Amino acid sequence: MVQWVYNFGAGAADGRAEMKNLLGGKGANLAEMASIGLPVPPGFTLTTEVCTRFYEDKCTYPTELKGQVAKALARVEERSGQKFGDATNPLLLSVRSGARASMPGMMDTVLNLGLNDWTVAALAKRSGDRRFAYDSYRRFVQMYSDVVLGIELSHFEKLLERAKQRRGVKQDHELVAEDLEKLVMDYKARVHVEIGMDFPEDPHEQLWGAVGAVFNSWMNQRAKTYRQLHDIPESWGTAVNVQAMVFGNMGSDCATGVAFTRNPSNGANDFYGEFLVNAQGEDVVAGIRTPQELTIKARKSHGSDLPSLEEVMPNIFRELCTMRQQLETHYKDMQDIEFTIQQNKLYMLQTRTGKRTAHAACRVPLASSWPGRMSTARCRYGRMQRRPMTPVRPRSSGHRASAWYARSTCFSTAGVSSR
CATH class of the missing domain: 3.30.470.20 (ATP-grasp fold, B domain)
Structure with a gap:
């Protein structure tokens, strides 16, 4: 059976630095850093071959992929001590692209994935900071709606400006938890207006939506233009790196x-x-x-x-x-x-x-x-x-x-x- 998913973290990894053609530059180096004992948040990489098959098979995945992702996700849960979608101790994820050649800013990223109306309460309790939790949720809804659902960012930026006007402040960080909680509700209402569907609450649906968006971003216009300018073959594809979130915005010790x-x-x-x-x-x-x-x-x-x-x-x-x-x-x-x-x-x-x-x-x-x-x-x-x-x-x-x-x-x- 073809190995489509490679694990890394907790001082071990399936891949190494020399495997960047398969794991992409980011994935190969995450694996290498983990293998030499550096503190890398646990995660896994979907290989560039998945991307190639994705396009060859009319945007469908290899049949074994979902099972391999489920096993890799369980390993991340074990290594992090958290559970994806759990309402008491939720695992949150980042989903990032990682081609074998660096393409800064050309493809898509989703952070704070796994947040919903239940897990955000757990994050607030775990961090002791309700404002941080709802700010993370607000960022996630905005980013996911842009990257995965294809909704213009300007809709969310206008809602953010209105929230600041109501509070009488000029900077995002001056908004309080109640402002951000209402902003999440406003964002979700905008999503329903734009696509006629509710924002997805199921973390697994969120994950596969983000993975698909990263693979799709390999063929967006800015990525195509960048590849042409830098002589990067389209056939290379991109890997996708799924990793446990660590937060630099949880407080003054972050x-x-x-x-x-x-x-x-x-x-x-x-x-x-x-x-x-x-x-x-x-x-x-x-x-x-x-x-x-x-x-x-x-x-x-x-x-x-x-x-x-x-x-x-x-x-x-x-x-x-x-x-x-x-x-x-x-x-x-x-x-x-x-x-x-x-x-x-x-x-x-x-x-x-x-x-x-x-x-x-x-x-x-x-x-x-x-x-x-x-x-x-x-x-x-x-x-x-x-x-x-x-x-x-x-x-x-x-x-x-x-x-x-x-x-x-x-x-x-x-x-x-x-x-």
């Missing part, structure tokens, strides 16, 4: 961040990155809040008054520095990482080879730090891939390129092996 293990602009051996306290990644893309620096050195260099991660969460910062070294040693190259902190516990969500400027590519000391890689001298004359990157919105307040922006737009030279 955060989300991105980092390069070295400075991608000049190649210096500096930990370069940013984070936001009490936030999810989408808050950064929205440009509503200014990210904070990882290190004291970077904060002082950029004249920021906001405290660094090194200052506000020193133990987490030290742990992250250890993982930085572990990843560079293991992959023998500069890495671009994503992480989330939930209630003072660090989780790794992604690693990949970090893009860098040509200047940085020549300066990064490959030969001395990572045996078997190209030397600095050879790099000056070696092959370097230069390709245009699709820009994303920079931080709203910055005069410099932030780490969030740099990951997708500023740096176009990938690491080069000696092969």
Whole structure:
């Protein structure tokens, strides 16, 4: 029987980094990080071959897939100590795309999947924060309605603006739990108006809707255009990564961040990155809040008054520095990482080879730090891939390129092996 689903988490994984053609770049590296003992939330990957079959068979799945997904989901439940759809201790999921070549922002993601009118109450009780629970629910309904149900985001943005007007506030985070609970009801009413059906409450229906939406996004127009610009074959397909949610927006002891293990602009051996306290990644893309620096050195260099991660969460910062070294040693190259902190516990969500400027590519000391890689001298004359990157919105307040922006737009030279 063909294996369509690969598990990862709790220090073990079915896949490895070299399986990116099958698991996609994200899935392969999640498996690799789990296998070397990094704290990766448990999950599973639906392979790129599922995507290929999905399109070959007129948007239907292989017959064995649902059974394999059910077994993989049970393993995530076991590893997380939570149960999908349970009204007392619910497991919530993220569903993300993951092609073998990086395609930032081109395909779809759904977060907080599994929330409904019953599980949201359990999340509120577990977190001790009713506002957080309903904010997560509000985000989920909006994201799912856009990605899966095909409803224009503008409908939800208008309802959000009205909620802020009623409360007399300007920022989303100023809304209280009662506002957000009513907003969820308003969102669902809008869904019924737009599609003539109720928003799905069954978590399993939600899951398969999200999986289908990610596979469908492989053929959306922006993904097609990106593939044409970057010579990515349509036949490659995308994997889908289903993973237990960890929350960077559960309180002041939570955060989300991105980092390069070295400075991608000049190649210096500096930990370069940013984070936001009490936030999810989408808050950064929205440009509503200014990210904070990882290190004291970077904060002082950029004249920021906001405290660094090194200052506000020193133990987490030290742990992250250890993982930085572990990843560079293991992959023998500069890495671009994503992480989330939930209630003072660090989780790794992604690693990949970090893009860098040509200047940085020549300066990064490959030969001395990572045996078997190209030397600095050879790099000056070696092959370097230069390709245009699709820009994303920079931080709203910055005069410099932030780490969030740099990951997708500023740096176009990938690491080069000696092969």
